[in-house]
Amino acid sequence: LFARGARDDTFWESLEEILISGDVGSRQTEEIILSLRERTSSDTSDSEALGTLSSILCERLRAVEGTGMPVRFSTGPTVVMLNGVNGSGKTTTAAKLAWILGNEGKKVLIAAADTFRAGAVEQLNVWGSRAGVRVIFHTHGGDPGAVVFDAIRAVEAGNFDCLIVDTAGRLHNKTNLMEELSKISRIIDRNCQGWTLESFLVVDAVSGQNGLKQAEVFGGTVPLTGLIITKYDHAAKGGIILSAGNELGLPVRYVGIGENMDDLKLFEPEEFVNALLG
Amino acid sequence: SLRERLEGVFKGLRNRGKLTEVDISDALRDVRRALLEGDVNFRVVKDLVEKIRVRAVGKDVLDSITPAQQVIAIVYEEMSALMGGGRQTLSFSPRPPSKYILVGLQGSGKTTTCVKLAKKLSDGHKPLVIACDYRRPAAAEQLRILSSQAGVGFFGPAEGEKDVQLIARMAMDHAAQRLFDVLIFDTAGRLDIDEGLMEELANLGKTVEPVETLLVVDSMTGQEAVNVASAFNERIPLTGIILTKIDGDSRGGAALSIKAATGVPVKFAGVGERVVDLEVFDAERMSQRILG
Ligand SMILES: Nc1nc2c(ncn2[C@@H]2O[C@H](COP(=O)(O)OP(=O)(O)OP(=O)(O)O)[C@@H](O)[C@H]2O)c(=O)[nH]1
Numbered sequence: 397l398f399a400r401g402a403r404d405d406t407f408w409e410s411l412e413e414i415l416i417s418g419d420v421g422s423r424q425t426e427e428i429i430l431s432l433r434e435r436t437s438s439d440t441s442d443s444e445a446l447g448t449l450s451s452i453l454c455e456r457l458r459a460v461e462g463t464g465m466p467v468r469f470s471t472g473p474t475v476v477m478l479n480g481v482n483g484s485g486k487t488t489t490a491a492k493l494a495w496i497l498g499n500e501g502k503k504v505l506i507a508a509a510d511t512f513r514a515g516a517v518e519q520l521n522v523w524g525s526r527a528g529v530r531v532i533f534h535t536h537g538g539d540p541g542a543v544v545f546d547a548i549r550a551v552e553a554g555n556f557d558c559l560i561v562d563t564a565g566r567l568h569n570k571t572n573l574m575e576e577l578s579k580i581s582r583i584i585d586r587n588c589q590g591w592t593l594e595s596f597l598v599v600d601a602v603s604g605q606n607g608l609k610q611a612e613v614f615g616g617t618v619p620l621t622g623l624i625i626t627k628y629d630h631a632a633k634g635g636i637i638l639s640a641g642n643e644l645g646l647p648v649r650y651v652g653i654g655e656n657m658d659d660l661k662l663f664e665p666e667e668f669v670n671a672l673l674g
Numbered sequence: 675s676l677r678e679r680l681e682g683v684f685k686g687l688r689n690r691g692k693l694t695e696v697d698i699s700d701a702l703r704d705v706r707r708a709l710l711e712g713d714v715n716f717r718v719v720k721d722l723v724e725k726i727r728v729r730a731v732g733k734d735v736l737d738s739i740t741p742a743q744q745v746i747a748i749v750y751e752e753m754s755a756l757m758g759g760g761r762q763t764l765s766f767s768p769r770p771p772s773k774y775i776l777v778g779l780q781g782s783g784k785t786t787t788c789v790k791l792a793k794k795l796s797d798g799h800k801p802l803v804i805a806c807d808y809r810r811p812a813a814a815e816q817l818r819i820l821s822s823q824a825g826v827g828f829f830g831p832a833e834g835e836k837d838v839q840l841i842a843r844m845a846m847d848h849a850a851q852r853l854f855d856v857l858i859f860d861t862a863g864r865l866d867i868d869e870g871l872m873e874e875l876a877n878l879g880k881t882v883e884p885v886e887t888l889l890v891v892d893s894m895t896g897q898e899a900v901n902v903a904s905a906f907n908e909r910i911p912l913t914g915i916i917l918t919k920i921d922g923d924s925r926g927g928a929a930l931s932i933k934a935a936t937g938v939p940v941k942f943a944g945v946g947e948r949v950v951d952l953e954v955f956d957a958e959r960m961s962q963r964i965l966g
């Protein structure tokens with residue numbers, strides 16, 4: 397595609413198509429193209445320009461603190477809260493994280509705080525037994541905050557290193573559901589003084605620009621410490637993460653690359669940029 | 675809103691004298707922006723804006739005292755032309771049972787939508803939902819719980835059964851014995867690029883011989899919507915789309931992209947998590963929403 401020499405309109409048009417098709421978004425794409433135009437001249441070759449672009453994008457991602465960083469552990473247990481819209485991959489990601497951390501020697505407990513959706517607790521219990529991780533759950537329809545509270549007590553009593561809280565999917569424009577999420581987050585904050593707190597937004601890689609809106613609104617409701625991009629094994633490029641980093645300062649910590657327990661890895665900016673630019 | 679932006683653009687342009695074709699092209703940049711921000715596919719936007727441009731550089735727009743209004747009207751007309759058409763109601767088989775297969779990417783809302791559809795068809799029919807997802811943990815259980823909430827029939831696979839064609843055949847036998855006349859098959863979420871799973875779907879279609887195969891698409895789906903729909907359509911001919919989570923605030927451009935690229939019409943919209951939350955798709959409301 398960019399094998400020719402000097403750049404012309406076709407180069408910029410093709411680049412725009414690549415970025416937009418990768419869900420980078422039109423505003424962010426315009427800004428990226430402008431910034432590349434400033435750093436290239438009429439005798440820069442296409443491949444050089446692409447190389448420059450690749451560096452720009454990798455630098456930008458690396459500049460977002462926490463990019464590709466695993467779940468943090470220091471003194472006291474770590475709580476990982478998983479948030480996100482319906483179907484984004486939270487429950488599966490909870491299992492994957494439990495599996496990975498368990499293999500690193502951490503004693504992990506999962507809180508099944510989705511007390512609403514049909515079969516949610518059953519789904520998490522199957523994963524828990526596969527991962528060899530204990531799951532705290534209540535009866536269907538109960539108060540999610542109560543599950544979290546019980547789980548926190550269990551962490552203290554059982555000397556666990558990590559508590560993973562799986563929450564119910566919710567659309568960010570539903571005020572009452574976002575208030576419920578905020579309440580769960582406050583319960584963790586109040587009862588886990590001195591612990592390490594992580595709160596991730598789980599976003600589907602196939603999402604369009606609404607994924608950015610999700611990050612904005614969820615970020616305004618709970619103190620997000622990062623994104624997990626799921627279903628990255630799809631052909632979708634997840635371009636919204638550029639805006640998430642640039643405009644919201646949110647780092648991508650992990651990517652989900654499949655439906656099995658070991659299909660989760662740390663985010664790598666270079667791999668993302670190469671896939672995006674083809 | 676787009677209307678306000680266009681009015682602003684045209685106001686500025688008219689202050690410099692008569693409108694020209696170049697002025698219109700400038701204004702169309704805003705239309706293009708709005709469509710892309712609404713998640714409409716890049717190529718679909720390109721074709722659509724060109725169609726709009728050809729009409730918008732006509733004398734009646736250039737000489738109009740309300741050019742913004744004229745352009746917006748053209749935009750809506752061209753969008754409706756793209757999104758409308760095609761049979762938007764559910765088909766039934768001339769001889770029962772009517773069989774429906776719901777397919778789509780992971781987490782798009784298939785399981786929930788199967789039950790919603792069954793609920794919708796309960797009046798005048800005896801629906802049965804069938805669990806053909808052996809991959810997701812507790813998938814059959816989720817479907818069983820939802821179908822009991824909705825008061826519709828449920829058929830699940832034997833423990834550990836992984837042959838979807840066998841499950842389907844047993845379900846159809848069960849349905850024949852119990853006189854269920856509407857059969858809705860829930861399938862596992864799958865990637866359109868997963869050859870093995872797409873093959874499984876194609877085979878299921880041959881076994882079931884559905885009157886409709888419906889692609890369930892999350893309304894927040896981005897630029898990949900066209901590739902996904904085209905790939906599914908190639909393996910198991912789609913007769914309709916169900917757009918889910920419309921109760922969110924995604925612009926929903928995927929609806930326009932898919933219809934424009936594959937011709938498959940959007941038939942229903944999921945508007946919530948309850949089993950009653952399924953509406954007939956409103957193409958006009960969707961156009962307004964996409965433009966923001
Ligand atoms: N291919 C692929 N599928 C995934 C990935 N992560 C999750 N899934 C699938 O996506 C679907 C939804 O996953 P869940 O974990 O149930 O999503 P959730 O966010 O908990 O959903 P709700 O609780 O209903 O909001 C399941 O079929 C998962 O197997 C991933 O990284 N890749």
Ligand SMILES: Nc1nc2c(ncn2[C@@H]2O[C@H](COP(=O)(O)OP(=O)(O)OP(=O)(O)O)[C@@H](O)[C@H]2O)c(=O)[nH]1
Pocket residue numbers: 482483513565567778779780781782783784785786787807810813861862863864918919920921922943944945946947951
């Ligand atoms: N708000 C809202 N949520 C929905 C809608 N449709 C489905 N959901 C939710 O989206 C999530 C995923 O729904 P499922 O029915 O499990 O999706 P699925 O396609 O069967 O998922 P897989 O089988 O894992 O591929 C659940 O939390 C549902 O309650 C809708 O129209 N609106």
Ligand SMILES: [Mg+2]
Pocket residue numbers: 486487488510516563564565
């Ligand atoms: Mg879940």
Ligand SMILES: [Mg+2]
Pocket residue numbers: 784785786807810813861862863
């Ligand atoms: Mg399902």
